[in-house]
Amino acid sequence: MLLLISSGLYLSQAETLPPNGGSWQGYVLGSIGTLLIIWLSCLGIRKRRYASKSANLQAWVSAHIYLGVSLIGVATLHCAFQFGLNVHTLAYVLMCTVILSGLIGLYAYLRYPRLLVENRANQSFEQRLESLAKIDKEGLALAANCDVEIQSIIASAIDRTAIGGNLLTQFFGRDHSSVAMPVKDAASHHTQMFDNKGQQTVIDFLVAKIPNTQKPGEAERLQKLLYILGRRQEILRRLRRELCLQFRTKLWLSVHIPLSIALLVSLCIHIFTVFFYW
Known part of the structure; x- marks a missing residue:
């Protein structure tokens, strides 16, 4: 209905003059647009007034x-x-950018909260960190009964586990974990850093190690270590996933809000310029 009324105003402009924003129809359309921008900017305030008796938040967002x-x-x-x-076109471009970022935010708020709930599985981020610390302690205690090489690898995998990181790492939920693995050659025995994404390098090493064990009970201990690493792998995956989803939501807010403020400023400049040179 709003677009039909706006189209009618636009088409009603005199045939002798080309349509423009300086006609009375143009001023009416500009006034409607200005009121819409101001009203839409109030969503951030409305979202924080949960005790309000006016229309519910869902209806407000739908209208928004x-x-x-x-x-x-x-x-x-x-x-x-x-x-x-x-400056007039600048205001228009900023308006379109804000609306586009708003649609991206709509997608995020429809999708990410559900994914966060599914990812948490009734455990908070802090609880998962506590579980990870407990599993790490169990892994180190179990590795202490294995040979020195296993002890070193497990300790290195735990110490070099990466959660979070720079902006791109958090945005894509990447895993930059590494581990120091033994490299045997004819000259010497030394360690080399390897990628340990998803703890997979250590898991593969232990799987290959089990058939070659000679000490009594060693194979059983390695099996238990594999189980611990599997649990650790799952916890780390969920931790990174939660950081990723939260970061994407915060990143959207850090872009959308400044753009909205820039739009309001450019709108004020646009209006002032129009009336100053009128």
């Missing part, structure tokens, strides 16, 4: 989405498809 998308049409008709290298 539909009116936000409609705003593109209203603003485009207001400027009569006239663009250039000026």
Whole structure:
């Protein structure tokens, strides 16, 4: 309905003059667009007023989405498809960017909370860290009864486990864990750093080690270590997944909010410029 009214105003402009934002229809469309931007900007305030007796938050968000998308049409008709290298077009571009980021945020808020609940499986991030510390302690205690090589590898895998990291690492949930593995050659015995993504390098090493054990009970201890590493692998996967989802949500907010503020500033400049040179 809003777009139909806006289209009617746009088409009603005098045939002797080309449509533009300076006609009374253009000013009406501009006023509608300005009111929409201000109203839509209030969502952040409304989201924090949970005790309000007005329309529920879900209805508010639904209106926010539909009116936000409609705003593109209203603003485009207001400027009569006239663009250039000026502050007016800057405001238009910022508006479209904010709306696009809002749609991305809609996808994030529809998808990520559900994924977070599924990933947590009734355990908080802190509880998983406690479980990881307990498993690490069990692994070290069990490795202490194995040969020195196994002890060194397990200790290295635990010490060099990476959770989080730089921006790209958190965004994609990458695993940059490593481990110092023994490298045997004719000259000497030394260690070399290997990628240990998903603890898979250590797991593969222990699997290959089991058939070659000679000490009594060694194979059983290695089997238990494999079980511990499997549990550790799952906990680490869930920890990284949660960090990834939380980081993506925070990253969206850190982009969407500044863009919204920039849009309001550019809108004020746009309005001031129009009336100052009117």
